Amino acid sequence: MSIQNSEIRLSARPIGMPTMETFQFVDIDMPTPRDGQVVLKLLYLSVDPYMRGRMSDAKSYVAPFEVGKSFEGEAVAQVVESRHDRYAVGDIVFGRLPWRRYGLSDGHGIRKLDLSIAPMTAYLSVLGTTGLTAYFGLFDIGQPKPGETVVVSGAAGAVGMTVGQIAKLCGCRVVGIAGSDAKTEYLVQELGFDAAINYKTQNLHTALKEACPNGVDVYFDNVGGTVTDAVLLRINDDARIPVCGQIALYNLAKPEMGPRLLSQLVVHRALMKGFIVTDYQPRFPHAIRHLASWVRAGQLKYKETIVEGFENVPDAFLGLFRGENIGKQLVKVADPQ
């Protein structure tokens, strides 16, 4: 039986919401390693909202995907053939890899995972970019203090649920905003959030007033749009607002209109700051030690929504914008050998 190889390419830049046609599956040859190269078999890949930005050609902090070329993203893979000194067949590695069942690597940009600390998927969620995004956004910009109220939007997403739990460890009152009762129940009952609001069924203004009787000191924004409008009206003096994502806006062909609320920043001398987790790279090891210790102590839970099958990557990606995932959305491409 000959092994099939294939990759997923960007067929054309989407305008508005991407569709299944945005993703093109192409059969390709199995790679042959030269000296100093390994063959990587993709096991798990991460689909993330920020990837929508890379589908456009607007100038941004990461280069856009190229039309007709493979997507790429964080993934876990296994070395299945090695002509590289430092990698042996069977090694499980992490890297930013093409969406390709089997690919080549010269070892640059990949690293071996220590599976004694956590299962491999954790390196795509709580011990990966997700956990680090929560960690640096919350600590460096949000700077929560015990007794303060922290509100998180996109709270049942991978970043949001991590933010909320860390804020609880800091002694804060934590309020999550999410899009279904299953999510809000999960946040309160499983993760210990003090309150959670379903923005699709509840009146946000009333619910925020009730859930945040002392106002909002930190607002960790993953979504933007009307949810953010509502929270901005409840901020306290000296509020800090890490702007992590604006998923509500990513698929708009042109900027949506919303009420101008910058006066709130003046009145409350509030700080709002965007950030990009890779800027904190030198501090990743330190942060991962913290995150891992909380995970081991059972103080930081993580959750994954795993779709099976390489062919289901597009649907898993599109599901992010339908709010289908609780926790980190991953795709399982293959079992390790």
Add this chain to the structure above:
Amino acid sequence: MSIQNSEIRLSARPIGMPTMETFQFVDIDMPTPRDGQVVLKLLYLSVDPYMRGRMSDAKSYVAPFEVGKSFEGEAVAQVVESRHDRYAVGDIVFGRLPWRRYGLSDGHGIRKLDLSIAPMTAYLSVLGTTGLTAYFGLFDIGQPKPGETVVVSGAAGAVGMTVGQIAKLCGCRVVGIAGSDAKTEYLVQELGFDAAINYKTQNLHTALKEACPNGVDVYFDNVGGTVTDAVLLRINDDARIPVCGQIALYNLAKPEMGPRLLSQLVVHRALMKGFIVTDYQPRFPHAIRHLASWVRAGQLKYKETIVEGFENVPDAFLGLFRGENIGKQLVKVADPQ
């Protein structure tokens, strides 16, 4: 001849733009000082955009003006009668005073001015709240570095022109946005701005692109609205945006709609922060020493638009929103004795 006394009261809370009827002139008795009190004769008073906020009863960083009671604001006055140990007849003082030709003070909240450093009106502009607002917003939030591009909106206003000149002292490229050719010419020819844009007659997007070939590193925002929309589309990575005022919005009965642009903060990991100058009070003396030294060295010019006559206070205030002033808008109430 008996001396007339009068004060200006808030007649009713305005909805939208205040009118002449918002201001009620009332004849009142001449004050009689008790032991420990002085009588102050108002000489100059400052009218400022932020006072619009105090006309509403929305919760804010300063208590609202009370309906039926006198307005108040920064003013320079002269002691014309004294039963206070530390004040003598003739002293020129600064304070946050009622809009009242003659008033009483127990010395609390006023301070004697040293007119050997600067003329008395400077304490209502470049050496007063105006200069301090420019100083702390620019240095603490904007953090300009030599070679960076600093854009200032409301650039021909008292705060804006101070920001621009200080940024020039820092070695920055400085671009001002203002509302008339007289203003933009003044900024470039008199104050040394590198470029100035008339937002009423020029295409902001094109003009900004031309004036800021290397993008925008610091945007000192005094106005908000469409001007801010345009600048946000030109910010560089790590941009800093002190949000000082939103004069374009102060007279709106309800929030205006504008494009949602927070994604710009994420993409450029930009910082946006509101601030209130009084929060920096402990550092005022230090800042005033800097400002005064630049003024003395001729490196920091200031300009005042002075309207004569207590009866013209309302018109001077309303003129702020018609963009009539270049530099600090003051009202001269009386000559010193």
